[in-house]
Amino acid sequence: MEAFSRVPMAAFENVGFAYHSLEGETAVLQNISFTVRKGEFLSVVGPSGCGKSTILSLIAGLLEPETGSIFFPACEDESKKVNIGYMLQRDQLFEWRTVLQNVTLGLEIRRKKTKEARKKLEEMLEKYGLGKFKDARPSQLSGGMRQRAALIRTLALEPELLLLDEPFSALDYQTRLSVGDDIGTIIEKEKKTAVLVTHDLGEAISLGTRVLVLSGRPARILADMPLEFPEDLTPLEKRNTAVFQEYFQKIWKELKKDEQ
Amino acid sequence: MNSKQDLTAQQRFLRTHRRNRRMVCLIRLICLGAFLGLWEWASDTGRINGFIFSSPSQIAECFWNMAKDRSIFLHVGVTLGETLVSFFLAVLIGLGAALLLWSVKSVARVLEPYLVVLNSLPKSALAPLLIVWLGANTRTIIVVGVSLAVFGTVLNLYTGFCQVDQEQIKLIYTLGGTKRQVLSKVIVPSTVPLLLSVMKVDIGLSLVGVVIGEFLAARAGLGYLIIYGSQVFQLNLVMMSIIVLCVIALALYQIVALVEKRLISR
Numbered sequence: 001m002e003a004f005s006r007v008p009m010a011a012f013e014n015v016g017f018a019y020h021s022l023e024g025e026t027a028v029l030q031n032i033s034f035t036v037r038k039g040e041f042l043s044v045v046g047p048s049g050c051g052k053s054t055i056l057s058l059i060a061g062l063l064e065p066e067t068g069s070i071f072f073p074a075c076e077d078e079s080k081k082v083n084i085g086y087m088l089q090r091d092q093l094f095e096w097r098t099v100l101q102n103v104t105l106g107l108e109i110r111r112k113k114t115k116e117a118r119k120k121l122e123e124m125l126e127k128y129g130l131g132k133f134k135d136a137r138p139s140q141l142s143g144g145m146r147q148r149a150a151l152i153r154t155l156a157l158e159p160e161l162l163l164l165d166e167p168f169s170a171l172d173y174q175t176r177l178s179v180g181d182d183i184g185t186i187i188e189k190e191k192k193t194a195v196l197v198t199h200d201l202g203e204a205i206s207l208g209t210r211v212l213v214l215s216g217r218p219a220r221i222l223a224d225m226p227l228e229f230p231e232d233l234t235p236l237e238k239r240n241t242a243v244f245q246e247y248f249q250k251i252w253k254e255l256k257k258d259e260q
Numbered sequence: 261m262n263s264k265q266d267l268t269a270q271q272r273f274l275r276t277h278r279r280n281r282r283m284v285c286l287i288r289l290i291c292l293g294a295f296l297g298l299w300e301w302a303s304d305t306g307r308i309n310g311f312i313f314s315s316p317s318q319i320a321e322c323f324w325n326m327a328k329d330r331s332i333f334l335h336v337g338v339t340l341g342e343t344l345v346s347f348f349l350a351v352l353i354g355l356g357a358a359l360l361l362w363s364v365k366s367v368a369r370v371l372e373p374y375l376v377v378l379n380s381l382p383k384s385a386l387a388p389l390l391i392v393w394l395g396a397n398t399r400t401i402i403v404v405g406v407s408l409a410v411f412g413t414v415l416n417l418y419t420g421f422c423q424v425d426q427e428q429i430k431l432i433y434t435l436g437g438t439k440r441q442v443l444s445k446v447i448v449p450s451t452v453p454l455l456l457s458v459m460k461v462d463i464g465l466s467l468v469g470v471v472i473g474e475f476l477a478a479r480a481g482l483g484y485l486i487i488y489g490s491q492v493f494q495l496n497l498v499m500m501s502i503i504v505l506c507v508i509a510l511a512l513y514q515i516v517a518l519v520e521k522r523l524i525s526r
Contacts, residue, residue: 062433086434086435088431092428094445094450105435106435109432109441109445110436157436
């Protein structure tokens with residue numbers, strides 16, 4: 001557990017954000033401040049539509065905060081971004097590419113598609129059970145395999161910070177548990193820092209090392225909870241512990257309190 | 261009887277399927293034969309005026325004579341050549357314009373009503389004007405052919421580009437891509453099926469446009485033959501040209517459909 005240091009990776013300072021349309025303004029984030037530290041797996045939970053995904057888009061730089069600021073203390077030049085990998089809700093594997101070509105998409109875009117990089121990805125596909133499918137089309141993969149392929153595509157760019165936007169929400173419950181387990185383990189093995197956004201409390205607790213609880217829109221931070229589990233449990237095993245239940249109740253109460 | 265029971269359900273299904281397909285083909289041929297036979301008979305016995313309505317045998321004879329002196333090949337060649345040139349021009353210009361509209365949204369927003377008007381305008385109305393402007397020559401014919409197909413191509417492709425899943429586009433941005441890469445990695449490859457179905461429509465429209473152009477401004481080609489034939493009251497020639505046009509239209513469509521099948525099943 002001491003593996004993760006206190007080194008901050010990305011920080012929000014009083015960030016506010018609203019969407020604008022002709023019908024009016026929708027405030028989604030209000031005065032959000034928190035820090036993601038190196039090596040940690042931060043789960044962000046909150047009711048649907050509270051602006052969780054917006055947080056990820058802000059970190060990734062796809063959106064700019066309206067008020068406040070976001071910075072990356074891990075970079076020498078703080079205004080610059082760390083290398084970020086973003087995993088979207090649906091896998092978005094392209095049917096007109098093979099699995100291997102899908103996985104190398106990021107490298108192609110950043111013009112880093114070298115022989116070595118390709119070889120490394122092939123090894124990774126092999127390691128995570130997709131070796132036989134590298135020349136298959138995405139439609140030939142199961143839902144879980146597709147998510148793994150999407151994760152490998154994200155990891156291909158060797159991001160320092162991984163953003164996961166409800167990456168399991170499109171899967172059925174059983175697949176979801178096992179893929180969550182898989183992906184949690186892969187991320188731990190590859191020693192990545194990650195921010196997971198989800199509305200599934202169980203997922204947030206079993207995967208995370210810390211949970212950020214958000215209120216309904218416009219989102220405020222209701223609680224910031226570090227999670228302590230007996231060491232070396234997989235996400236699936238964590239679900240069977242007593243501590244898991246405690247955390248679950250605690251977060252549930254926070255969310256309920258906010259509803260009223 | 262025994263052997264029939266030995267067949268598996270799948271084999272029986274396949275056999276019925278094949279039999280049905282053969283039946284459909286057969287009935288089609290019978291329909292065609294009956295139609296031609298009736299026509300020939302009515303014309304021979306004077307129930308319809310053979311001078312005005314022609315007859316299958318007269319049409320065949322007309323074709324044979326023109327094939328012998330090779331003049332039909334000239335006319336088919338001219339029409340085919342003009343159609344292919346306007347088809348490729350329409351697809352290229354249409355694709356280029358649609359890409360431009362997608363890349364510069366503000367241009368698209370400004371131009372949209374004009375495109376809609378141009379698309380729904382009957383382009384044959386423009387043909388006489390084009391002849392005055394461009395002269396009675398092959399260039400005019402090709403421009404008419406292009407004008408018929410190009411606006412629909414632009415609108416359809418642009419709409420298709422806009423309907424590409426926003427999340428797929430977001431993926432490219434999350435991987436650090438630019439707008440150009442969105443275009444080359446997502447928009448274009450994901451709309452290949454659309455492009456092919458647009459091409460299927462375009463090949464027909466180009467042919468229509470070329471024939472309209474030939475009506476007005478040609479010295480050769482099937483459209484010219486039709487107009488010429490009707491003016492000198494040689495309706496055999498008119499009918500024969502129409503039938504050759506049918507065959508050309510079918511053949512061109514099938515070629516594009518074949519290309520489509522090849523590319524999509526890959």
